[in-house]
Amino acid sequence: MAKKYWLMKTEPDAFSWSDLKTAPGRTEMWDGVRNYQARNFMRDDMKPGDGVLFYHSRVNPPGIVGLASVTGKPYADPTQFDPDSKYYDPKSKTEDPRWWLVDIKAERDLTRPVSLPELKEIPGLEDMCVIQRGMRLSIQPVTAEEWKIIRRVGKPKAIG
DNA sequence: GCCAACGTTGGC
DNA sequence: GCCAACGTTGGC
Numbered sequence A: 001m002a003k004k005y006w007l008m009k010t011e012p013d014a015f016s017w018s019d020l021k022t023a024p025g026r027t028e029m030w031d032g033v034r035n036y037q038a039r040n041f042m043r044d045d046m047k048p049g050d051g052v053l054f055y056h057s058r059v060n061p062p063g064i065v066g067l068a069s070v071t072g073k074p075y076a077d078p079t080q081f082d083p084d085s086k087y088y089d090p091k092s093k094t095e096d097p098r099w100w101l102v103d104i105k106a107e108r109d110l111t112r113p114v115s116l117p118e119l120k121e122i123p124g125l126e127d128m129c130v131i132q133r134g135m136r137l138s139i140q141p142v143t144a145e146e147w148k149i150i151r152r153v154g155k156p157k158a159i160g
Numbered sequence B, C: 001g002c003c004a005a006c007g008t009t010g011g012c
Helices: A017-022 A038-043 A142-155
Strands: A004-009 A025-031 A053-057 A061-077 A100-115 A141-142 A157-158
Touching: A004 A061, A004 A142, A017 A025, A017 A053, A017 A061, A017 A100, A038 A100, A038 A141, A053 A100, A053 A142, A061 A142, A100 A142, A141 A142
Parallel strands: A004 A053
Antiparallel strands: A004 A141, A025 A100, A053 A061, A061 A100, A100 A157
8 A cells, every 4th residue: 555645734722743743752643633524534544654744724824844644543532532621522432433533743844844825836736735725624635746845845854 | 305504614 | 803615513
C-alpha cells in the first residue's frame, strides 16, 4: 500500500503544533473529531507512516506549520465515553464506538510555514482541498504532488 | 425521505 | 466579532 498524505486542521488555542512537539514521544491522539467524513479517513484510510500537513486554523494567517505522521492503528476515541469531556457522545456505545482516531507524531519543523494566502498562489496547488471556498473538512486528503510542492516551499528541518 | 431550522467552522 | 458555507437534526 502506497504512502498517503493528509492535511489535518487544528485551532492552536485548543491544540497547537508546539503542543504536539512537546507531547511525550512528540505523539498525541487526534481526539474530538465529530464529523463522519473525517472519521472515515482516520478509521478506514490512514496507515502508519502516512504524511500529515499540520494546519493551524482560525489564526492570522492560517496555514501549514509542520510535518507529522500517522502512527499506529485507529482506535476508539476515548473522549466520546467521558461525560466530563466536551466531546462526550451519549449515543455512542462501548461495544460499537461511533468515533475513531489515530495517533499523530511531529516529524519535521518547517523553515518557512506556508500560509493559506501563499498556498493559493503556488502553481500546482490549484486543486488542493484546503484552498477551496467553503471547505470545512478538518481532515483532507493531499496528493503526493501537493505534498512534494509544500515540502519544497516549506523546507523541512529537524525539530529543534 | 424531505427540508427548514439550527449549530459549527473558519476565513476575514 | 461577523457571517457565509456547510453538516446535522428532527418534525412531518
